[in-house]
Amino acid sequence: MTGGTTLRIDREKLWNMIAEMGEIGKGAAGRTRLALSWEDLEARRLLARWMEDLGLDVQTDAYANIWGVRAGRDAKARPVVVGSHIDTVRDAGMFDGVMGVLSGLAAVRAMNEAKVETERPVAVISFTDEEGGRFLSGGLAGSRALAGLTDIETLKTKRSPEGKSWVDALNESGFVGNGRLEPHAYLEYHIEQGPALADENIQIGVVRGVVGISWLRVTFRGEANHAGAFPMNRRHDAGLAAARAVVELNRLALELGQGAVITPGQLNQHPNLPNIVPGEVVLTVDIRQFDPVSLEHGVNRLKEVVRTAGEQEGVAVKVETLVQTARAAFSEEMVSLVERKARELGYSTKRMSSGAGHDAQILHGLCPTGMIFVPSKDGRSHCPEEFTSQEDMGNGADVLLQCVLELTGPFESAD
Amino acid sequence: MTGGTTLRIDREKLWNMIAEMGEIGKGAAGRTRLALSWEDLEARRLLARWMEDLGLDVQTDAYANIWGVRAGRDAKARPVVVGSHIDTVRDAGMFDGVMGVLSGLAAVRAMNEAKVETERPVAVISFTDEEGGRFLSGGLAGSRALAGLTDIETLKTKRSPEGKSWVDALNESGFVGNGRLEPHAYLEYHIEQGPALADENIQIGVVRGVVGISWLRVTFRGEANHAGAFPMNRRHDAGLAAARAVVELNRLALELGQGAVITPGQLNQHPNLPNIVPGEVVLTVDIRQFDPVSLEHGVNRLKEVVRTAGEQEGVAVKVETLVQTARAAFSEEMVSLVERKARELGYSTKRMSSGAGHDAQILHGLCPTGMIFVPSKDGRSHCPEEFTSQEDMGNGADVLLQCVLELTGPFESAD
Numbered sequence A, B: 001m002t003g004g005t006t007l008r009i010d011r012e013k014l015w016n017m018i019a020e021m022g023e024i025g026k027g028a029a030g031r032t033r034l035a036l037s038w039e040d041l042e043a044r045r046l047l048a049r050w051m052e053d054l055g056l057d058v059q060t061d062a063y064a065n066i067w068g069v070r071a072g073r074d075a076k077a078r079p080v081v082v083g084s085h086i087d088t089v090r091d092a093g094m095f096d097g098v099m100g101v102l103s104g105l106a107a108v109r110a111m112n113e114a115k116v117e118t119e120r121p122v123a124v125i126s127f128t129d130e131e132g133g134r135f136l137s138g139g140l141a142g143s144r145a146l147a148g149l150t151d152i153e154t155l156k157t158k159r160s161p162e163g164k165s166w167v168d169a170l171n172e173s174g175f176v177g178n179g180r181l182e183p184h185a186y187l188e189y190h191i192e193q194g195p196a197l198a199d200e201n202i203q204i205g206v207v208r209g210v211v212g213i214s215w216l217r218v219t220f221r222g223e224a225n226h227a228g229a230f231p232m233n234r235r236h237d238a239g240l241a242a243a244r245a246v247v248e249l250n251r252l253a254l255e256l257g258q259g260a261v262i263t264p265g266q267l268n269q270h271p272n273l274p275n276i277v278p279g280e281v282v283l284t285v286d287i288r289q290f291d292p293v294s295l296e297h298g299v300n301r302l303k304e305v306v307r308t309a310g311e312q313e314g315v316a317v318k319v320e321t322l323v324q325t326a327r328a329a330f331s332e333e334m335v336s337l338v339e340r341k342a343r344e345l346g347y348s349t350k351r352m353s354s355g356a357g358h359d360a361q362i363l364h365g366l367c368p369t370g371m372i373f374v375p376s377k378d379g380r381s382h383c384p385e386e387f388t389s390q391e392d393m394g395n396g397a398d399v400l401l402q403c404v405l406e407l408t409g410p411f412e413s414a415d
Helices: A011-022 A038-053 A098-113 A141-146 A152-156 A166-171 A196-200 A238-256 A292-312 A332-344 A359-363 A390-407 B011-022 B038-053 B098-113 B141-146 B152-156 B166-171 B196-200 B238-256 B292-312 B332-344 B359-363 B390-407
Strands: A057-060 A066-070 A080-084 A122-126 A185-191 A204-210 A212-221 A261-270 A280-289 A316-325 A349-354 A369-374 B057-060 B066-070 B080-084 B122-126 B185-191 B204-210 B212-221 B261-270 B280-289 B316-325 B349-354 B369-374
Touching: A011 A038, A011 A098, A011 A390, A038 A057, A038 A066, A038 A098, A038 A122, A066 A098, A080 A098, A080 A359, A080 A390, A098 A122, A098 A185, A098 A390, A141 A359, A152 A166, A185 A332, A185 A359, A185 A390, A196 A349, A204 A332, A204 A359, A204 A390, A212 A238, A212 A292, A238 A261, A238 A280, A238 A292, A238 B238, A238 B261, A261 B238, A261 B261, A280 A292, A292 A316, A332 A349, A332 A369, A332 A390, A349 A369, A359 A369, A369 A390, B011 B038, B011 B098, B011 B390, B038 B057, B038 B066, B038 B098, B038 B122, B066 B098, B080 B098, B080 B359, B080 B390, B098 B122, B098 B185, B098 B390, B141 B359, B152 B166, B185 B332, B185 B359, B185 B390, B196 B349, B204 B332, B204 B359, B204 B390, B212 B238, B212 B292, B238 B261, B238 B280, B238 B292, B280 B292, B292 B316, B332 B349, B332 B369, B332 B390, B349 B369, B359 B369, B369 B390
Parallel strands: A080 A122, A080 A185, A185 A369, A204 A349, B080 B122, B080 B185, B185 B369, B204 B349
Antiparallel strands: A057 A066, A066 A122, A204 A369, A212 A280, A212 A316, A261 A280, B057 B066, B066 B122, B204 B369, B212 B280, B212 B316, B261 B280
16 A cells, blocks of 8 residues: 555645635734634634535534544545644744644645545544633643533633633534544644754654643732832732742752643732732643653642742632643554654654643544654744744655555555 | 810711712722722712812812812912822722822811811812822822923823823813912821831821832743743743742842832733743832932842843843832921921821822922821721721821911911
8 A cells, every 4th residue: 555656745735725824813923813713713714615625524513623524435434533723822823733734634635636545534623722721721622522521511611811601602603513523543743842853853753642731720819018108028929929939830840850841821910000019919830741640749749839939928829720631642553653654754753742732632532543743943832933844844744644544544546 | 376276177077078989989899990090080070079068169280180279368378288199009998098188178177167267278189190000100190290290291101001091081081170289388198008107006107208219110021932842941931030030029128128118019921821931021110218329229239130030041131110209308397397286186106208109209399298197007008908097087187187277377266
């Protein structure tokens, strides 16, 4: 089956499609397509049109996950699913998620043009609300729902800062359907979003799994007081307690080592006026590590650190767990498939874990799952500077195509 | 002139008026009447009605400062001015500012009821935008304008976070007039907003002046990156740099001593999402001290501290001075007047400087100026817990009344 002419992705076409989708939601800095926002829906309509243009059967489910199916010879066989997501964080780059979905379409295009028939169907999917920032849903909402790990009742409780609920946004989206996807295998192609591949000049990252992640919300409750009239030694400054916590959390991450990362990404101070001692701070803390025992240890240490910071300032501390995601260790069969195909195409490879969460970690519970990484310039991601070269993008897409061809079963050109 | 029955404030009536105004803008926590907001205008309408009920001639000027004049025998004499402000911070108590303005009305009521005639007129004033939080104007805007220290052109540049300019809000207020106030002397009666009087169980604070204040805006510009994929040692975390600065600024304030206070009151982080390393933080820092040489030294040290915090994280730091207010040292004649009147009424007194900024510090440049403080429970202020007892309130109002009677010249009852 690899004896014939090796199929290749049309790299320029794929590049242009990524750029075209990158125009949607574009602002002064990057683009913003928060889940189920107007901009996300616009991008979905473009995606659906592109799927239809390729002859795919476009379907959606109760959570607005959207996929297009290319039929196989065996009408009853479960499809090989490839994809990612097209929602973004605020002021995002154009590759995160989008490259994986559109590379799936590029693979279909190559197969269509070569009139390839496969045993199993291929489905190219975009999952709903992968990023999680808009509704503080923790992300991976669409894939979690597909796997039965969340549901409408839970998502009803997730709200944007303006008070919009996840489910209201879903119902207004126009993308709710009654499709049902049962994957035979899942492959997600994504930018690394870190500096490891670029630093070592490696072309393809062979992902062995995704780190475990915990999101905690820490509330520091002190005393709002007049900035001028209240002496330093009588204050209970929630802002100072939070600042001590942020400094100590950084020290903790370095001390934990072994790839542990801790990020106090969101900090909201009240009343947040220049002439008032901060009375309350709400801080989110994101902690990640591949080894589950180390992660649990890290979370416990983290709780100690924030409590100690509060005690130092006489400030009450409440810690809530917002999200907990177990690590996913992908099956060796999928990891070695990606590795083999990359090497057959002549690319350098490196086995690595993903520090970022991906829908693949959820699909991993449903079917054999793998991931392909390509380098991110300077490791930048979730920012306008996010960049992957057309060459690197094309390499990964070709690996994806070759994996799909193997997973869908023996094939031959219809010519 | 102090030989007759000493006039007294109607304490219950004054208390009830403070409570009634405190209902305007009331929310779940305290009341919010930001300068020239709908709530501030509602409170102004109530104030104007109360002034008219007392027979005062209500006037406003080009900056919407509002005052009511009680005529004196000498129609050409400059008035003795008493007052403060009725705008508030967010989630405020009901005493700050309001007590001073309404005690002025209570003094007029006592004089009216006793049919007192004075040589000079008395004017009870409420200054516009004392607090400064809404438009980041630095506060004291109305009194500054009266003193020629700011003007319409400057105030046009001051905007609320939603983009409303100070001057647009002014023009829509309905309180712009063509009055012109030329004070003979100014007296401001206010809660202490700190714990000194309550801690020492003193009834009347005799204010010798107001500390100098600087507001700085510090911008930390780092790199927004993915929270999971970007290792700790490759980050340029603006949130961490800002946290280091907040911790070190607290250490600096304690080290400076001599009453120095430093408050990082407003912190805005971008993009402020849980799964992104903060790329930028904008922090305001408020620093105050009575001795001007010490304050200048403190500001210089502050700038070093924030720059060092940025350098530690490879984060760029920009420091801008938003506001600088020189300290005001009141004239001994006014300070001793307040002290003498308080002692004549049998109250314990303490000379002190004010750590909070007040319109009095601006009026000080125009005319002999003094201030009267009364205890704040637990030193709390700028928060719903702000509280001064009816007894303390009444003591200070009686001192105010006696000072007004002396400053307006010999008087006699018309009976």
